């Protein structure tokens with residue numbers, strides 16, 4: 251029971267962590283393009299990858315934030331200035347993606363790993379959210395990611411190798427209230443990449459990985475869209491009970507080192523819900539309706555929507 255309560259990833263990933271290939275051996279010298287590298291999971295990815303000696307392309311919209319991340323990579327990582335390219339990019343500006351890809355190829359000559367990480371979440375009920383919110387979430391999380399992937403893919407096909415790693419979400423597996431547009435965009439991404447993986451079956455050197463995290467410490471809640479597209483939620487509330495960003499990213503590096511196709515990264519009770527959803531959908535419906543009600547109550551009372559559902563699972567992370 252203790253093992254079950256402590257598990258924070260699916261069994262294949264935990265097995266890979268225990269017996270599999272080490273990121274320290276596999277990722278050194280790789281050229282990795284990370285979108286959404288200016289905060290949260292993407293920022294931490296930049297730090298951990300720079301420690302492995304990977305060459306990095308850091309993309310997001312704000313150049314000064316990316317320069318800040320680059321400086322910290324140079325201070326603490328095993329990289330030099332020439333190993334990191336700061337490349338501002340708006341995922342919703344699809345017409346810029348081809349030029350951005352050419353710039354990366356001119357700089358490094360290849361792209362070993364594309365990490366589709368940039369994205370935004372949602373905190374608003376279906377009845378309250380403006381149509382523009384739904385449109386923006388699909389434009390950014392789904393079409394932006396599809397567009398960049400389509401730009402990078404011909405290069406990987408030519409080399410017959412590469413990894414396309416997409417930060418999906420538990421919201422791509424399980425649907426929750428207050429995030430209907432977000433869930434739709436992440437479900438769409440999961441469907442897209444499962445299809446792409448089969449289309450690439452003749453290229454076994456190209457790996458398509460879906461990473462599905464549960465709640466993780468980051469700016470995702472304060473950056474979430476509310477009822478209007480022009481206004482982010484702002485105050486995300488206490489995030490300390492969520493999985494530490496460093497742990498989530500370490501498990502992502504293990505996923506990349508071991509070419510896993512889909513991983514679930516979350517603490518309990520979220521992990522349990524994902525397993526139920528997969529194997530016992532009738533029970534899953536019952537439990538998610540209870541958790542969903544609590545989620546709306548949490549949000550309406552001004553705390554984070556995912557604040558602990560069950561007291562005995564509650565723990566704080568630094």
Ligand SMILES: NC(=O)c1ccc[n+]([C@@H]2O[C@H](COP(=O)([O-])OP(=O)(O)OC[C@H]3O[C@@H](n4cnc5c(N)ncnc54)[C@H](O)[C@@H]3O)[C@@H](O)[C@H]2O)c1
Nearest residue numbers: 286287288289290291340341368369419465466468469470
């Ligand atoms: N933190 C979580 O609990 C959690 C759980 C599951 C999935 N995710 C996913 O993880 C990914 C990273 O999110 P995070 O949690 O680090 O949140 P975050 O808000 O801290 O970081 C999001 C990043 O995406 C970038 N971004 C936003 N809009 C963009 C645009 N138009 N063009 C380019 N970049 C843009 C932001 O600048 C930032 O760098 C997202 O795809 C999110 O859906 C997060």
